[in-house]
Each structure stands twice: as structure tokens, then as C-alpha cells.
Amino acid sequence: MNQVLVLNSGSSSIKYQLLDMADRRRLAVGIVERIGESGGSAPDHAAGMRTVLSELEGELDRSALAAVGHRVVHGGDRFRGPTRIDDEVCAAIKELIPLAPLHNPANLTLIEAAREAFPDTPQVAVFDTAFHQTLPAPAYTYAVPAEWRDDLGVRRYGFHGTSHQYVSRRAAELLGRRPEEVNMIVLHLGNGASACAVRGGKSVDTSMGMTPLEGLIMGTRSGDLDPAISAYIARRTGRGAEETDLTLNKSSGLLALGGSNDMRDIVAAAEKGDENARLALDAYCYRARKYIGAYLAALGRIDAVVFTAGVGENSAEVRAGVVAGLDHLGIAISPKRNAAKSKEARYISPYWAETAVLVVPTDEEIEIADQALALIG
Ligand code: ADP
Numbered sequence: 001m002n003q004v005l006v007l008n009s010g011s012s013s014i015k016y017q018l019l020d021m022a023d024r025r026r027l028a029v030g031i032v033e034r035i036g037e038s039g040g041s042a043p044d045h046a047a048g049m050r051t052v053l054s055e056l057e058g059e060l061d062r063s064a065l066a067a068v069g070h071r072v073v074h075g076g077d078r079f080r081g082p083t084r085i086d087d088e089v090c091a092a093i094k095e096l097i098p099l100a101p102l103h104n105p106a107n108l109t110l111i112e113a114a115r116e117a118f119p120d121t122p123q124v125a126v127f128d129t130a131f132h133q134t135l136p137a138p139a140y141t142y143a144v145p146a147e148w149r150d151d152l153g154v155r156r157y158g159f160h161g162t163s164h165q166y167v168s169r170r171a172a173e174l175l176g177r178r179p180e181e182v183n184m185i186v187l188h189l190g191n192g193a194s195a196c197a198v199r200g201g202k203s204v205d206t207s208m209g210m211t212p213l214e215g216l217i218m219g220t221r222s223g224d225l226d227p228a229i230s231a232y233i234a235r236r237t238g239r240g241a242e243e244t245d246l247t248l249n250k251s252s253g254l255l256a257l258g259g260s261n262d263m264r265d266i267v268a269a270a271e272k273g274d275e276n277a278r279l280a281l282d283a284y285c286y287r288a289r290k291y292i293g294a295y296l297a298a299l300g301r302i303d304a305v306v307f308t309a310g311v312g313e314n315s316a317e318v319r320a321g322v323v324a325g326l327d328h329l330g331i332a333i334s335p336k337r338n339a340a341k342s343k344e345a346r347y348i349s350p351y352w353a354e355t356a357v358l359v360v361p362t363d364e365e366i367e368i369a370d371q372a373l374a375l376i377g
Contacts, residue, residue: 075127131161190309219261285321330354
């Protein structure tokens with residue numbers, strides 16, 4: 001019993017990995033895309049699950065399958081860790097749909113389909129929010145009326161928790177220290193992006209909020225802005241809250257500033273002298289740098305700044321831009337180490353720097369599989 005199937009469903013996709021946890025090897029990796037779209041291969045997530053099963057034919061050994069691990073986006077303040085899925089847990093994930101109207105329904109449909117496909121295999125939910133349930137009240141509280149906070153669940157939850165948890169533990173290993181001994185700031189810079197302040201292995205603040213919109217500038221999301229802007233846009237243009245929400249999530253960020261949501265395009269265009277792309281890159285790096293400052297204040301002292309995810313792992317330009325000018329705080333990178341291409345967890349700070357700057361490739365699937373196995377024992 002050493003196989004784990006990890007399922008990660010977006011609103012219109014299912015990513016899957018079949019892992020052999022005896023030697024931590026990937027037996028199969030795939031994605032079913034454009035679910036529910038015309039011309040897509042599957043009309044809904046249940047059909048998508050059937051596609052996954054047919055693609056796994058030959059690799060999947062049912063008698064060796066120890067668990068199915070599901071990434072679930074929103075666990076509210078109810079789920080603080082990996083959870084064995086039963087009817088009650090499904091009902092709770094359903095109750096949380098108002099907080100994640102696109103993601104939780106997709107996650108739930110896939111869970112139901114997987115429970116049907118593997119009725120005798122333990123299914124485990126791993127929540128994107130769970131790692132951040134250790135945030136102290138001053139960090140998760142928004143200064144809004146009690147009715148919003150108490151009855152409507154308005155607070156910071158944070159996301160990318162599985163990645164921040166995995167990366168912060170790997171970073172501690174790289175430093176040769178126990179996670180309980182180290183403070184660090186993790187910058188998960190992918191399509192979505194978030195910063196996390198980690199004290200002694202626990203998340204104490206994070207930049208995404210009640211939804212994944214808050215915080216850093218992302219591929220298509222604005223990140224932080226004045227909350228009065230929504231009402232202003234409504235008054236000026238007549239656009240409603242839903243449309244503005246969609247604009248801020250899907251048509252903002254790097255895409256709005258620099259014309260592409262892909263950081264490779266932005267860096268290339270900026271280097272050719274495109275002023276919009278230059279502004280997009282500079283604003284992106286400046287926002288991330290501000291969060292380093294904020295989390296340095298939150299943590300008091302830090303041992304490391306850690307870059308991860310597509311942009312953080314691959315873009316030397318972004319890493320250099322983010323930490324630019326922080327030498328006086330002991331945070332610096334070696335241009336040579338930063339430019340070296342590698343898929344390994346590594347130092348990019350110079351030997352003399354007080355604070356380690358690290359690149360640690362994230363692996364949410366292996367973390368989900370590890371957590372699922374640890375839970376079922
Ligand atoms: P997701 O959040 O969807 O998991 P990833 O973590 O894979 O995304 O990050 C995807 C992003 O990584 C892409 O938008 C792309 O711009 C960026 N990226 C990948 N490789 C590079 C690179 N060499 N330079 C800059 N950005 C990169």
C-alpha cells in the first residue's frame with residue numbers, strides 16, 4: 001500500500017499525480033483541461049474523473065492505493081489540518097461555498113466522483129487555508145463591524161498553505177536547523193502569489209486575505225488596493241460588484257499593467273525597453289519588497305527569505321528586483337548564485353550575508369500525499 005493519488009481541481013481543470021511513496025516517485029502526472037467548456041473533453045468534473053481513471057489505466061494498482069489526497073481551496077476556520085473525508089466533511093466543504101464560490105464546488109464534485117471510484121480507499125482533504133489557521137487574531141482580523149466578522153466569516157484566511165508549509169520545512173532543512181528554531185519569509189510567486197511570515201514553523205501572517213485577491217501583484221489579480229475603489233468604479237461607470245470582482249481577479253495584475261500575465265513576457269519586454277512592461281515588473285517587485293519589510297517587523301528577526309513557485313524559482317530578474325536595496329537589513333543576493341540555473345533547493349545569498357536568501361522549488365502534490373499518509377497512519 002504505497003501509492004497515493006493526488007487530485008487538484010480548479011474551476012475548469014483537474015490536475016492529478018499518482019505517486020509511489022515508497023521511493024517518492026511519480027508514476028503518472030496529467031491534467032484534464034477545459035472541463036465544462038464547449039469543445040472540452042469532459043462536460044463536468046465527474047466526467048473529468050472518468051478521464052483521469054482511463055489515463056491512469058496500467059499505472060494505478062488499486063490494491064496498492066493507500067489514499068486519495070484532495071487539494072481543497074477553502075477550509076474556513078473549521079479545518080486546521082488534513083482531514084479524512086466523510087459525509088459530514090463534504091457537508092462542511094459545501095457550507096464553505098460562499099467563501100470560495102468557484103473552487104469549493106469543483107473540489108466537492110471531484111471528491112464525490114473519487115469516493116464513488118474508490119469506495120474502499122481513504123480520502124483525505126488537504127486545505128489551502130489550513131496552514132494559516134495559526135495566525136494570531138491581530139493578523140487575521142479586519143477592522144469591520146462585528147456582524148461581518150461573526151455572522152459572515154469576514155477575516156483573513158490565507159491560501160497557498162500547502163506550498164508555504166512544504167517550502168518552509170524544506171528551507172529549514174537546507175539551513176540545517178529544526179523548523180521550530182527558524183523565522184522566515186516565504187514568497188510564493190506563481191500565477192497566484194502570496195507572502196507568508198513563518199515563525200518556528202507556523203504561519204503568523206500571510207498576504208492573501210478572505211479571498212486570494214489581496215496582497216501581492218499577480219498574473220491577473222490586482223492584489224492590494226483601496227477598498228473604496230469598487231464603489232468609485234460603480235458610481236463612475238455603473239459596473240456592479242460582481243463585474244468589478246471579476247475585473248480585479250481576471251483582468252488586472254501583470255496582464256493589466258504590462259499586457260501579459262506571464263512573467264517571462266514581461267521581463268523580455270521590459271528588457272527591450274517597453275515602458276508598460278517595465279512598470280509592471282517594478283510594481284510587482286516593489287509590492288513584494290514592501291511585504292518583506294512588513295513581515296520583518298512582524299517577526300522581529302528572520303533567518304531566511306525564500307523564493308518559490310514558477311516566477312520565484314525561475315526568474316533571477318524578479319528575485320534581484322524584490323530584494324534590491326535591502327542590503328542594510330542584511331538581505332542580499334549574489335548575482336552569480338542568483339543567475340545559476342538549477343532545479344534544486346539552493347542558496348542565492350552571498351556567504352557574508354546575515355540572512356539566507358533561498359530558492360526552494362515547491363511540491364504541493366508530495367506535501368498532500370505526505371499529509372494524507374501521515375493522517376491515515
Ligand atoms: P500556478 O500558480 O498556476 O501553479 P506556477 O507556480 O507554475 O503557477 O507559475 C506560473 C508562472 O511562472 C507563469 O505565469 C510564468 O510567468 C512563470 N514562469 C515560469 N518560468 C519562468 C521564467 N523562466 N521566468 C519568469 N517567469 C517564469
